[in-house]
Amino acid sequence: MQNVLASLVDLDAHPLADEDFRRACKRTLDETGALVMPGFLRPDCVDAVRREGDSNKHRAYYTSNAHNIYLTPRNPDFPDDHVRNHEVASSKGCITTDQIPDESPLKRLYRSGDFCKFLCVVLGEKELHEYADALSAVNLHFADAGQELGWHFDNSSFAITLMVQPPERGGVFEYVKDVRDADAGVENDDLARRILDGEVAPAMLSMGAGALVLFRGRNSMHRVTPVEGGRTRMLAVLAYNSKPGVSLSESARMTFYGRL
Numbered sequence: 001m002q003n004v005l006a007s008l009v010d011l012d013a014h015p016l017a018d019e020d021f022r023r024a025c026k027r028t029l030d031e032t033g034a035l036v037m038p039g040f041l042r043p044d045c046v047d048a049v050r051r052e053g054d055s056n057k058h059r060a061y062y063t064s065n066a067h068n069i070y071l072t073p074r075n076p077d078f079p080d081d082h083v084r085n086h087e088v089a090s091s092k093g094c095i096t097t098d099q100i101p102d103e104s105p106l107k108r109l110y111r112s113g114d115f116c117k118f119l120c121v122v123l124g125e126k127e128l129h130e131y132a133d134a135l136s137a138v139n140l141h142f143a144d145a146g147q148e149l150g151w152h153f154d155n156s157s158f159a160i161t162l163m164v165q166p167p168e169r170g171g172v173f174e175y176v177k178d179v180r181d182a183d184a185g186v187e188n189d190d191l192a193r194r195i196l197d198g199e200v201a202p203a204m205l206s207m208g209a210g211a212l213v214l215f216r217g218r219n220s221m222h223r224v225t226p227v228e229g230g231r232t233r234m235l236a237v238l239a240y241n242s243k244p245g246v247s248l249s250e251s252a253r254m255t256f257y258g259r260l
Helices: 002-008 019-032 043-059 105-110 113-123 189-196 250-257
Strands: 034-037 061-067 088-095 138-143 149-152 159-165 173-176 203-205 212-215 221-224 233-238
Touching: 002 105, 002 113, 019 034, 019 113, 034 203, 043 088, 043 105, 043 138, 043 159, 043 233, 061 250, 105 138, 105 233, 113 212
Parallel strands: none
Antiparallel strands: 034 212, 061 088, 088 138, 088 149, 138 233, 149 221, 159 212, 159 233, 173 203, 173 221
């Protein structure tokens, strides 16, 4: 398994099996809410995934929708101009697990036991499991000029992404840490409104091609700014569950992928 991982990951720069390295990664993620590992995926693997993306982009399902930052339906208890009903725009294309070749570096990395062991330590999870449905485990997202992800909180406690191809300009990942405490049911509408109004300077993550990013977005408000220029922003999402046998709901699959 380690040989498989070595063919995918720069283990000299990122010694995933080293306990000190794991602890340092976990500390960074716990303290800042984000961990960026530049040059994680080997250049030849990045090139292979980019070619896969270019070859399959015509199969992508594109969505464009308006939503609030909580990704919830409109709340009639608040006025339309309240932060809980304020709408932002998100748009992207996506190809799904079954549309990504089985020999793809993305799938080989995703299914690597050694990679999962590293993730478990850094994320503080006892175990990680693949999605049970055929679409949701590994996705490749496309954003062309003008496309963006509006400000929002994630429903899940962590996200794992790999930058495959940054755009020429724009497409910047911005976030503000600890805007709320979702587990305690504590929101901060005033701070969220100030972020939406541009009164709070967000932190920004720099992601070159091949960078692995671990991010805790349940309490950190974040967005991806509109892409500019002619080069498509290409980002892989590696999705796991803490329990086996979990599928993304049918309604979510129809929303994100347009099929079941």
